[in-house]
Each structure stands twice: as structure tokens, then as C-alpha cells.
Amino acid sequence: MKTKLSIILVVMFITVSGTFAQKAKKTDPKFFIYLCFGQSNMEAGARPEEQDKVVDERFQMLAAVDNNKLNRVKGNWYVATPPINRPENGMGPVDFFGRTMVANLPKEYRVGVINVSVAGAKIELWDKAGYKNYLDSAAGWMQNICKQYDGNPYQRLIEMAKIAQQDGVIKGILLHQGESNPNDKAWPQKVKAIYDNILKDLNLKAKDVPFLAGELKSAEEHGVCAAFNTDVLAYLPKALPNSYIISSKGVKGSPDQFHFNTAGMREFGKRYAIQMLKIQGFEYKEAAAAQPADSSK
Numbered sequence: 001m002k003t004k005l006s007i008i009l010v011v012m013f014i015t016v017s018g019t020f021a022q023k024a025k026k027t028d029p030k031f032f033i034y035l036c037f038g039q040s041n042m043e044a045g046a047r048p049e050e051q052d053k054v055v056d057e058r059f060q061m062l063a064a065v066d067n068n069k070l071n072r073v074k075g076n077w078y079v080a081t082p083p084i085n086r087p088e089n090g091m092g093p094v095d096f097f098g099r100t101m102v103a104n105l106p107k108e109y110r111v112g113v114i115n116v117s118v119a120g121a122k123i124e125l126w127d128k129a130g131y132k133n134y135l136d137s138a139a140g141w142m143q144n145i146c147k148q149y150d151g152n153p154y155q156r157l158i159e160m161a162k163i164a165q166q167d168g169v170i171k172g173i174l175l176h177q178g179e180s181n182p183n184d185k186a187w188p189q190k191v192k193a194i195y196d197n198i199l200k201d202l203n204l205k206a207k208d209v210p211f212l213a214g215e216l217k218s219a220e221e222h223g224v225c226a227a228f229n230t231d232v233l234a235y236l237p238k239a240l241p242n243s244y245i246i247s248s249k250g251v252k253g254s255p256d257q258f259h260f261n262t263a264g265m266r267e268f269g270k271r272y273a274i275q276m277l278k279i280q281g282f283e284y285k286e287a288a289a290a291q292p293a294d295s296s297k
Helices: 002-026 093-104 131-136 140-147 153-164 187-202 227-231 233-239 262-279 286-290
Strands: 031-038 059-062 077-079 110-115 169-176 211-214 243-246
Touching: 031 093, 031 153, 059 093, 059 153, 093 110, 093 169, 093 262, 110 153, 131 140, 153 187, 169 187, 169 262, 187 211, 187 233, 211 262, 227 233, 233 243, 243 262
Parallel strands: 031 110, 031 169, 059 110, 169 211, 211 243
Antiparallel strands: 059 077
């Protein structure tokens, strides 16, 4: 009887040890994950064209909400075909950030993104402590968007990021926001506070997590908030040392005063990627990024 019990215990130990070993091996250091948030441009309002629907399988998205139409379930990885935010969205800079990254990284690398963005939102929506006061007074349509994130976009971003950390390594954060804080001189410090909370909640170190923030639509493209770029955004690196500004100069816009068009989203996403590649020690090759996404190549 004792012999049988010993055998059973040994088998159980081996099984449990094997299970933990499998989990330990699951994290892939060459699976680079990037957290993305912001308002309408980052949310992805441009309309994808046929050429935008072919995506290298090395570029993945972690669904932050369910998408029944595409059979996507929150908390699972999928090839990053648009939309990579919510079902009603289109294409944004994150789409071509990821495509440009995988086109220029060695073939054994993968890129994953998590996008939790809300149109029209002030930066306060991602304030861990004060978001509810802001959201309670926000327009009904914005509250409805946030319901898809259980009323707390920041917490959903953290929740999804923790899932992603089981599979890969968080290597950076991308932001595009400011149209709703156009004259807010305290914006850089508010962003720094959000960044610090993300690092703390995910047990990350600032030196390992560069923060990329894109300029708003330029004056040349008739952007009504273009002054934000020089009067507010330009001061972010002083508040957040490991941050970088992505220029919107020459990025084509849609007819309105706030948004980039489809071609503009492609270019802007590429610029985010060029900066991230440089930071992380990889060379950007124009020809590689320009080729059609084809996982068979």
C-alpha cells in the first residue's frame, strides 16, 4: 500500500512539476508587446483598404473586448487585422506600427499590441485614481464606449497586459492623445503619473519601457490643435525622461480638423515603429517595410 502511495505521489509531483515547467517556458523573450492608448486617432478611425487586410501572422493583437463579428474573445491573441481596438473601429497608427516592426525585426521575433483607446477622452480617463469623477460627468456616448471596458479603460489595459506578460515581454507604450487637453500645461505630468502607475501595476522598470507620444494633426494639415505640439507635448520628455515625440509633420489628414486619413495612419504608424526600432537597437530598412505583408516570406 505504501509503495502504491509513493508511486502515486511521485507521478503527481512529476505532473505538477511538468505543468509549472510548461508555464515557465511559455514566456517568449522575442515576443515584444506594446501597450497603446489614447483618443480617436489612436482608437483607429481611418477606413482600411484591401491592401491593409493582409497581415503577417507575426503581428498579433490581444483583444481587449469581445468582437463577435470576427469571433474574437477578450483576452486572446489574434492576427492583427483591423480593427484591433473595438468592433466599430477602423485602422490607426498601431496597425502600421506593428507591421513595420515585424518587417524589420529578425524572423524569430513577434510583435503583440494591446489597444485600449476612447474617442474624445481627456487624459484623465486613464488616471487610476480620478477616472471615475471624469467619466461620471462625460457625455453618454463616451460612457457607453467605456462600458465595453467595464467602465474603467485603465484597469482593462492593465488586466490585458498581465495576460500578455504570460506570453511575452512588454517593451514599450504608445500614446496618441491631446485633442481634448489642448491647452493643459499639466498634461505632461498627468501622463507621467499614468506611466508610473502602469510600471508599478505591471512590475516594470522605466529603463525597459520607452514611451512614444505622437503629435496632433499639424498646422500644415489644418489641425486645430496643432499648438499643443509645441506648447504642451514638447515638454513631455522633461517630465518623463524615457519618452519620445513622434512628428506629425507631413502626415496626411482627413477633411476635418483633428484626424489623419488612411495614408496618414500608415505613415504615422511607420514613424512610431522607426523610433521604437532605433531605441531597441534594430535597423529600419525602408524596402522591408514597404513590401506587402506576407507571412509566407
